[in-house]
Amino acid sequence: MSALYNETVERFQNFVVPTYAPKQLFVRGEGARLWDDEGNEFLDFAAGISVCNLGHCNRRVTEAICEQAKKLVHISNLYMNELMPRLAEKLVKESFDGKVFFCNSGAEANEGMIKLARKFGNATGRNVIITMENSFHGRTLATLAATGRAKYRKGFEPDVPGFLQVPFNDIDAVRKAWTPQVCAVMLEMVQGEGGILPADPAYLKELRAFCDEKDILLLCDEVQCGMGRLGTRFAFQSFGVQPDVISMAKAIANGYPMGGFIVRRKYADILTVGNHASTFGGTPLACAAALAVQEAFDKDGVLENCRREGAYLMERLSEVGKKFPCVQGVRGRGLMIGVVLDQPAGPVQALALKRRLVTLTAGENVLRLLPPLVITRADSDAAVERIADALAEFCGK
Numbered sequence: 001m002s003a004l005y006n007e008t009v010e011r012f013q014n015f016v017v018p019t020y021a022p023k024q025l026f027v028r029g030e031g032a033r034l035w036d037d038e039g040n041e042f043l044d045f046a047a048g049i050s051v052c053n054l055g056h057c058n059r060r061v062t063e064a065i066c067e068q069a070k071k072l073v074h075i076s077n078l079y080m081n082e083l084m085p086r087l088a089e090k091l092v093k094e095s096f097d098g099k100v101f102f103c104n105s106g107a108e109a110n111e112g113m114i115k116l117a118r119k120f121g122n123a124t125g126r127n128v129i130i131t132m133e134n135s136f137h138g139r140t141l142a143t144l145a146a147t148g149r150a151k152y153r154k155g156f157e158p159d160v161p162g163f164l165q166v167p168f169n170d171i172d173a174v175r176k177a178w179t180p181q182v183c184a185v186m187l188e189m190v191q192g193e194g195g196i197l198p199a200d201p202a203y204l205k206e207l208r209a210f211c212d213e214k215d216i217l218l219l220c221d222e223v224q225c226g227m228g229r230l231g232t233r234f235a236f237q238s239f240g241v242q243p244d245v246i247s248m249a250k251a252i253a254n255g256y257p258m259g260g261f262i263v264r265r266k267y268a269d270i271l272t273v274g275n276h277a278s279t280f281g282g283t284p285l286a287c288a289a290a291l292a293v294q295e296a297f298d299k300d301g302v303l304e305n306c307r308r309e310g311a312y313l314m315e316r317l318s319e320v321g322k323k324f325p326c327v328q329g330v331r332g333r334g335l336m337i338g339v340v341l342d343q344p345a346g347p348v349q350a351l352a353l354k355r356r357l358v359t360l361t362a363g364e365n366v367l368r369l370l371p372p373l374v375i376t377r378a379d380s381d382a383a384v385e386r387i388a389d390a391l392a393e394f395c396g397k
């Protein structure tokens with residue numbers, strides 16, 4: 001290990017609150033490539049955690065950030081910057097008729113979405129939100145309470161009240177859990193942290209109809225599965241079901257911190273002046289980066305590439321998986337792919353990293369792949385080869 005690596009680990013251990021245990025030092029990135037400080041090249045099939053969807057240091061985004069940084073970085077929301085409404089208009093045109101609130105992260109986007117649902121519901125005496133088992137919505141207190149995995153809440157009691165978890169992909173469970181106090185149902189259309197579990201399209205249609213019947217909101221957390229990841233700009237477009245609110249973050253500005261939600265016009269004026277706020281939300285620099293991301297979706301064939309490489313990777317990985325007894329299957333949508341193992345995936349992730357392939361894990365036993373949407377066929381082939389190699393070392397043929 002290099003001197004810089006050793007120094008960085010020591011500083012990290014001495015001065016950083018140990019909520020993470022990072023594995024590797026990177027100093028540079030370009031497209032789907034990362035380099036360590038000794039010049040070793042890695043193939044990145046994590047993209048942050050579905051953050052750098054256009055690849056590292058995308059030309060459009062880098063230029064937009066540099067230009068905007070010379071003009072105006074921040075002005076607060078007490079004054080107007082021209083980019084924020086321009087970005088809101090673009091996001092609405094690409095999704096559904098409504099309005100946008102901007103903030104800085106996924107948890108903050110979900111908090112805002114939850115507050116909107118509560119204000120909607122409280123007007124008629126309702127404030128319970130049904131969420132899904134195995135879901136993940138963030139680490140703030142309310143988003144933890146919404147999250148359907150108790151292990152994340154342990155030690156942080158008392159839980160924020162007003163959330164009720166039901167099994168995912170089970171419409172009868174939603175019907176049974178409903179009471180007159182329920183104001184919304186919240187879910188990820190593809191559960192990410194939970195292990196790359198896509199919703200059943202028929203279930204989503206029934207859920208939409210149920211929400212209409214009961215006059216409750218359908219809230220979709222697109223923090224991980226949105227922004228092109230499924231091969232459509234927004235995740236709901238890949239399922240053909242219209243939510244009332246979607247939350248966004250991660251890839252919205254390709255790595256510059258930003259979050260937000262889009263709410264249907266019918267519910268867009270529930271939050272009013274002074275109801276909710278965020279100092280940095282919609283700051284010009286973030287908006288410039290996010291507008292560049294939208295331009296890349298418009299002009300660079302990113303979504304088509306995601307669909308093409310996603311289908312190819314699913315096929316190749318499924319073939320490879322059949323050769324190894326520890327692989328139970330491959331699942332996902334677009335470039336959100338999980339290789340399901342019969343045991344924890346951490347060791348395979350480590351073996352892939354040894355082969356200079358950056359991956360993630362999810363759920364209990366899933367090797368999670370979230371590559372930049374701009375990967376080439378050669379990148380896909382190289383990744384499959386390295387995963388096959390890692391699996392061979394892990395569980396043999």
Ligand SMILES: Cc1ncc(COP(=O)(O)O)c(C=O)c1O
Nearest residue numbers: 105106107136137138192223224
């Ligand atoms: C579906 C989903 N929602 C919310 C979050 C929280 O986002 P953030 O870490 O930006 O707060 C995440 C993060 O992984 C996520 O995957």
